Amino acid sequence: MITLSLAGSLGGALAFLQRIEVLVPLLVGAAVAAYLALRVKKRGEVSGGQEDEVKVVEEVEEEPEEPEAEPEEKRETDLVEVERKVLEALRTKGALKPSPIAASKEGGHYPDIVGAPLAEVEKTLKGLVEKGIALEGEEEFSVVTCPVCGSSAQVALISCKNCGSLRVREIKYYKHTCGYIGPESSFRTKEGKLVCPQCGGTDGIELYHKRYYCLDCKTESDEVNIVFKCGSCGTIYDESNMAVKTFKRIELSREALSEYEKINKAIAAQILKLKAEGYTVERNATLAGESGVLHNFEAVAKKGEEVIAITSAFGEPLMQTLFKLSVAKNDVKLSKIILVSGKPVGPAERSFASSLGIELVEAE
Numbered sequence: 203m204i205t206l207s208l209a210g211s212l213g214g215a216l217a218f219l220q221r222i223e224v225l226v227p228l229l230v231g232a233a234v235a236a237y238l239a240l241r242v243k244k245r246g247e248v249s250g251g252q253e254d255e256v257k258v259v260e261e262v263e264e265e266p267e268e269p270e271a272e273p274e275e276k277r278e279t280d281l282v283e284v285e286r287k288v289l290e291a292l293r294t295k296g297a298l299k300p301s302p303i304a305a306s307k308e309g310g311h312y313p314d315i316v317g318a319p320l321a322e323v324e325k326t327l328k329g330l331v332e333k334g335i336a337l338e339g340e341e342e343f344s345v346v347t348c349p350v351c352g353s354s355a356q357v358a359l360i361s362c363k364n365c366g367s368l369r370v371r372e373i374k375y376y377k378h379t380c381g382y383i384g385p386e387s388s389f390r391t392k393e394g395k396l397v398c399p400q401c402g403g404t405d406g407i408e409l410y411h412k413r414y415y416c417l418d419c420k421t422e423s424d425e426v427n428i429v430f431k432c433g434s435c436g437t438i439y440d441e442s443n444m445a446v447k448t449f450k451r452i453e454l455s456r457e458a459l460s461e462y463e464k465i466n467k468a469i470a471a472q473i474l475k476l477k478a479e480g481y482t483v484e485r486n487a488t489l490a491g492e493s494g495v496l497h498n499f500e501a502v503a504k505k506g507e508e509v510i511a512i513t514s515a516f517g518e519p520l521m522q523t524l525f526k527l528s529v530a531k532n533d534v535k536l537s538k539i540i541l542v543s544g545k546p547v548g549p550a551e552r553s554f555a556s557s558l559g560i561e562l563v564e565a566e
């Protein structure tokens with residue numbers, strides 16, 4: 203799933219992939235997949251008898267990861283579409299103000315971004331902040347979230363301060379102007395009206411205070427605890443172990459955005475050129491290297507034996523990108539890499555790039 207979520211991103215994707223904390227889960231993921239494939243194969247060979255083992259495999263397989271029902275291609279276009287919507291809102295408003303949203307896993311949203319799933323908007327915003335196109339402003343609010351799964355969908359319950367039981371009854375006390383104070387039950391008539399049991403008056407009866415009676419430990423108290431039941435995973439938690447998720451204003455960095463768009467345009471132009479030369483081009487492509495490491499590129503163009511990768515140096519120094527690409531080029535055995543830079547390219551960088559067989563393109 204990591205490669206997928208990065209697929210829509212420019213530049214930083216490769217750099218991100220090459221960081222060890224990304225590589226490790228990826229490699230672990232591959233190992234788990236290989237292991238599962240082996241187990242499934244084994245399961246086919248086992249005839250009856252060893253049901254325990256079969257069961258284990260089934261449980262592992264059923265674990266709900268990310269929704270994988272949609273084909274990858276569709277999800278990618280969706281992400282590009284979400285990013286377009288997010289950038290559009292940012293460009294128009296300059297800054298996005300979050301607002302809490304009830305009964306949602308996410309707990310809050312940015313109302314100026316319309317028509318996109320909350321989870322994808324969140325992912326996109328995070329990506330834009332990582333790339334420096336958007337900046338996080340000050341905190342606007344924080345929502346309570348589940349300490350186990352992070353969901354904000356929950357129902358609040360009252361629980362006994364003494365024993366923690368959820369079997370708590372609310373008892374309302376009323377006061378009449380004549381001075382009588384008693385529980386609601388003493389005021390309620392059979393018809394459901396409120397009548398003072400001391401003087402028979404019906405006017406001037408007010409709620410005096412509330413108490414809570416626990417059906418389990420049989421104690422009455424003025425206060426209760428508030429506990430939450432997670433609507434996503436069912437965990438019960440309270441103030442002492444709840445997690446908190448903070449929502450901040452998101453501000454646009456116009457300078458970074460213009461560089462980003464400049465690069466995007468240049469990449470689109472490169473793709474058009476390659477297509478005209480008879481290449482088949484895939485956007486946001488991932489190629490596996492001989493080392494087993496996956497490399498992400500903005501686009502990969504193929505014609506016969508020839509493989510050309512197109513990528514950008516957005517969000518990091520050009521030299522750094524060049525070093526990483528020299529590794530990727532050998533690992534994947536690329537014929538050529540076209541690297542688009544949004545910033546002016548110096549002579550040292552240009553000669554280093556050409557020594558590596560990387561074509562440097564300056565975005566205008």
Ligand SMILES: [Zn+2]
Nearest residue numbers: 362365416419
């Ligand atoms: Zn109790």
Ligand SMILES: [Zn+2]
Nearest residue numbers: 378380398401
């Ligand atoms: Zn009275």
Ligand SMILES: [Zn+2]
Nearest residue numbers: 348351432435
């Ligand atoms: Zn949960």
